[in-house]
Amino acid sequence: MNIPYTVEERPDTGLYNAKLGVWLFLASEVMLFGGLFSAYIFLRFGAPAGAFHEWGQELNVPLATFNTMILITSSVTMVMSWASLKLNDFKKFKLYMGVTLLCALVFLFIKYLEYTAKFDHHIYPSTNTFYAIYFTLTGLHGLHIIGGMAVLFYLWLPGNKMWNSDPEQFTNRIEIVGLYWHFVDLVWIFLFPILYLL
Amino acid sequence: MSNDHNHHEESFFRKYIWSTDHKIIGIQYGFTALFFLLVGFSLMMVMRWQLAYPETRIPFVGSIFGDDGILLPEIYNSLGAMHGTIMIFLGIVPLAVGAFGNYLVPLQIGAPDMAFPKLNAASYWSYLVGGLVMMSSFFTEEGAARSGWTSYPPLADIEVGQTIWLIGMIFLITSSLLGSMNIITTIVQLRAPGLTWMRLPFFVWAQLVTSFLLVLAFPPLEAAAVLQLMDRVVGTSFFLPSGLVVSGELMEVSGGGSPLLWQHLFWFLAHPEVYVLILPAMGIVSEVIANNSRKPLWGYNSLVFATIFLGFMSFIVWAHHMFLTGMGTAMSAFFQTTTMIISIPSVIILSALFISLWGASIRFNTPMLFALAFLPMFGIGGLTGLPLGLAAADIYLHDTYYVIGHFHYVVAPGTIFGLFAGIYYWYPKITGRKMNESLGKLHFWPSLLFMNGIFMPMFIQGLAGVSRRLWDGGLEYAHASGVFHWNEFMSISAWLLGLAQIPFILNVFYSIFRGEKVDNNPWESTTLEWSAPSPPLPHVNFETLPTVYRDPYEYSLPGRNRDFTPQSEPKKNK
Numbered sequence: 001m002n003i004p005y006t007v008e009e010r011p012d013t014g015l016y017n018a019k020l021g022v023w024l025f026l027a028s029e030v031m032l033f034g035g036l037f038s039a040y041i042f043l044r045f046g047a048p049a050g051a052f053h054e055w056g057q058e059l060n061v062p063l064a065t066f067n068t069m070i071l072i073t074s075s076v077t078m079v080m081s082w083a084s085l086k087l088n089d090f091k092k093f094k095l096y097m098g099v100t101l102l103c104a105l106v107f108l109f110i111k112y113l114e115y116t117a118k119f120d121h122h123i124y125p126s127t128n129t130f131y132a133i134y135f136t137l138t139g140l141h142g143l144h145i146i147g148g149m150a151v152l153f154y155l156w157l158p159g160n161k162m163w164n165s166d167p168e169q170f171t172n173r174i175e176i177v178g179l180y181w182h183f184v185d186l187v188w189i190f191l192f193p194i195l196y197l198l
Numbered sequence: 199m200s201n202d203h204n205h206h207e208e209s210f211f212r213k214y215i216w217s218t219d220h221k222i223i224g225i226q227y228g229f230t231a232l233f234f235l236l237v238g239f240s241l242m243m244v245m246r247w248q249l250a251y252p253e254t255r256i257p258f259v260g261s262i263f264g265d266d267g268i269l270l271p272e273i274y275n276s277l278g279a280m281h282g283t284i285m286i287f288l289g290i291v292p293l294a295v296g297a298f299g300n301y302l303v304p305l306q307i308g309a310p311d312m313a314f315p316k317l318n319a320a321s322y323w324s325y326l327v328g329g330l331v332m333m334s335s336f337f338t339e340e341g342a343a344r345s346g347w348t349s350y351p352p353l354a355d356i357e358v359g360q361t362i363w364l365i366g367m368i369f370l371i372t373s374s375l376l377g378s379m380n381i382i383t384t385i386v387q388l389r390a391p392g393l394t395w396m397r398l399p400f401f402v403w404a405q406l407v408t409s410f411l412l413v414l415a416f417p418p419l420e421a422a423a424v425l426q427l428m429d430r431v432v433g434t435s436f437f438l439p440s441g442l443v444v445s446g447e448l449m450e451v452s453g454g455g456s457p458l459l460w461q462h463l464f465w466f467l468a469h470p471e472v473y474v475l476i477l478p479a480m481g482i483v484s485e486v487i488a489n490n491s492r493k494p495l496w497g498y499n500s501l502v503f504a505t506i507f508l509g510f511m512s513f514i515v516w517a518h519h520m521f522l523t524g525m526g527t528a529m530s531a532f533f534q535t536t537t538m539i540i541s542i543p544s545v546i547i548l549s550a551l552f553i554s555l556w557g558a559s560i561r562f563n564t565p566m567l568f569a570l571a572f573l574p575m576f577g578i579g580g581l582t583g584l585p586l587g588l589a590a591a592d593i594y595l596h597d598t599y600y601v602i603g604h605f606h607y608v609v610a611p612g613t614i615f616g617l618f619a620g621i622y623y624w625y626p627k628i629t630g631r632k633m634n635e636s637l638g639k640l641h642f643w644p645s646l647l648f649m650n651g652i653f654m655p656m657f658i659q660g661l662a663g664v665s666r667r668l669w670d671g672g673l674e675y676a677h678a679s680g681v682f683h684w685n686e687f688m689s690i691s692a693w694l695l696g697l698a699q700i701p702f703i704l705n706v707f708y709s710i711f712r713g714e715k716v717d718n719n720p721w722e723s724t725t726l727e728w729s730a731p732s733p734p735l736p737h738v739n740f741e742t743l744p745t746v747y748r749d750p751y752e753y754s755l756p757g758r759n760r761d762f763t764p765q766s767e768p769k770k771n772k
Contacts, residue, residue: 002310003309003310003311003313003315003388004309004310004387004388005313005387005388010387013386013387015386015387016387017313017314017383017387017388018314020382020383020386020387021313021314021317021379021380021383024379024382024383024413025375025379027413027414028375028379028413028414028416028417029417031413031414031415031416031417031418032417032418032420032421033421034417034418035417035418035419035420035421035422035463035466036421036424036425038418038462038463039421039425039436039459039463042456042458042459042462043436043454043455043456043459046454046455046456047454124432124433125428125432125433125434126432126433126434126435126452127452128452128454129434129435129436129452129454129455132428132434132435132436132452132455133436135432135434136424136425136428136434140424
């Protein structure tokens with residue numbers, strides 16, 4: 001006997017299991033980053049007036065703006081790849097998924113440039129509380145990007161055989177990883193202003 | 199396990215070790231958690247020697263702690279920190295949510311398995327790794343964490359052993375998150391046809407709310423653990439203020455952080471955690487009481503809504519653990535108000551369970567004895583909490599033995615008795631045999647007596663002002679001299695409580711082979727799990743998936759030819 005509603009929606013809830021599962025996971029992620037954001041607020045209020053702003057001047061705003069664009073683009077292509085599957089266009093799916101992965105790589109590369117620039121100027125997490133929370137937040141966000149890339153890559157190449165055996169479940173998987181990807185994007189949308197602009 | 203009808207054979211390894219069957223995983227969780235409960239309790243039995251007879255040689259096990267067999271203060275601190283950690287994160291939560299939730303939720307809602315069986319296995323293995331990491335810290339050169347289970351900085355940022363503790367916690371948090379997401383999805387998605395929300399057994403409601411608390415409260419602790427790890431490994435100062443002086447010397451830290459930040463993040467988890475500990479036990483006790491009082495649970499709707507309200511409120515009471523930190527009177531006023539409000543749903547639940555007993559012809563079997571004992575024991579624990587929730591009274595009582603007595607009444611004779619009730623009650627479902635009643639009573643009565651023998655004097659000591667976490671139990675303090683002699687009484691009670699668990703351990707193993715064989719529904723219960731075979735079929739549970747036609751507790755309804763009507767029994771045409 002199979003577990004019901006793994007692929008099709010349960011009529012009274014309108015969800016298949018994994019979709020509810022991923023929303024719960026995202027809820028826990030909101031609380032994880034929420035905890036860190038409250039730490040940011042706590043530390044900012046605890047620091048001398050204006051210190052957080054001043055310490056943040058070292059950050060490279062143009063690069064981060066570019067990175068924001070990149071991540072938003074990757075979110076768009078993520079939706080396009082899912083939509084392509086819904087439209088039965090597997091080739092387009094592979095194209096858009098490839099672009100999404102490429103964007104993620106570019107994002108990480110720019111992040112790497114930013115990090116090394118900081119280290120070159122002898123700025124480390126232990127420099128002050130601003131850089132402590134900066135490296136923690138962006139580092140954890142980067143880990144989320146890497147984790148997401150691993151799943152995207154799996155579904156892009158080795159895992160795409162499922163399209164032939166069970167296209168509906170494969171499309172669901174893309175939808176779910178897409179939800180996660182948008183969330184990671186959204187976290188960055190919050191990180192960017194509080195770290196770089198405020 | 200003979201009910202293997204037309205199911206493809208799995209290898210022993212696949213079936214019992216690397217299993218994805220919720221029942222096997224539940225049993226794995228159960229045995230591991232019971233083992234850890236015993237370990238955590240053993241640590242305390244050692245500590246109680248030092249408290250009763252300070253600085254004398256510990257009998258039997260003294261040689262582990264050095265040549266003269268005396269428990270050193272730093273080891274005492276380690277044992278204390280690990281006692282709390284093990285009991286809460288490795289013992290009770292895995293037993294209440296991992297074992298009972300896993301085993302029973304799919305059965306009670308008529309599902310073939312959990313919604314995500316592989317995730318379920320991952321949750322267990324993550325728990326086991328976390329547990330082993332925690333245990334391994336005893337064998338490192340530095341020793342285990344010694345900053346209390348609350349791990350307050352600055353101490354926890356600079357004291358040895360804490361890094362391994364944090365790594366272990368991250369595994370345990372991951373495990374709890376995976377498990378609780380799975381339980382919520384299972385309850386929402388896999389309910390049998392006809393099993394509407396208000397027909398769910400109360401145990402399922404308790405598990406649902408518990409799981410929501412875990413999903414939403416654990417991640418902030420994970421965040422805090424990451425920050426503390428950064429402090430210890432990378433040299434940040436999230437929790438270290440500038441100008442920190444330790445042992446008269448100025449610490450070299452980058453500074454600017456706040457120890458209070460940890461306390462906020464920690465208690466944001468750890469207060470909901472209290473309800474994670476108590477709600478599953480309330481769920482179990484409700485099932486046992488409804489069944490053995492042969493009456494519908496009184497006020498089912500108010501129980502459900504009180505539980506949901508309790509869940510919401512538990513997120514806005516955390517700072518009542520922090521009245522002494524100087525966070526300000528406005529904050530204290532807010533949090534003491536919410537704390538008083540949250541006692542209302544707890545009282546509703548307890549009252550409903552008491553009223554359920556009114557006018558019932560009660561069957562006093564072992565599960566029912568434990569369930570009945572839960573009520574006054576949890577009552578004492580809850581009521582003694584009220585003075586702690588009021589900022590003014592808490593200033594005196596904070597960090598005294600009164601606090602220890604209070605939360606142990608909630609968790610030890612409260613939650614653990616509830617869990618024992620559950621083990622005795624559902625054992626026939628798991629094995630097809632009942633546990634031995636005489637051994638059960640030999641377990642219950644001494645346990646009840648000695649639990650009170652341990653924890654009641656703590657109120658006396660606490661009211662006299664004796665602080666917790668004292669290596670010598672207060673010997674050095676004049677204000678403790680009048681109540682110090684209670685230590686010996688409490689310690690002897692603790693060791694006798696240890697002896698009282700022997701009949702239970704024997705019973706669990708003896709009854710697997712020699713217990714009285716019973717049919718699928720030995721307690722004549724109404725809920726769905728009893729319509730499955732005992733033990734339920736591997737991977738599918740039920741011969742045919744049930745349909746639900748009734749409320750959960752149709753006991754002793756007039757005009758029926760039996761005093762119970764299972765939920766899966768169709769209604770006759772009117």
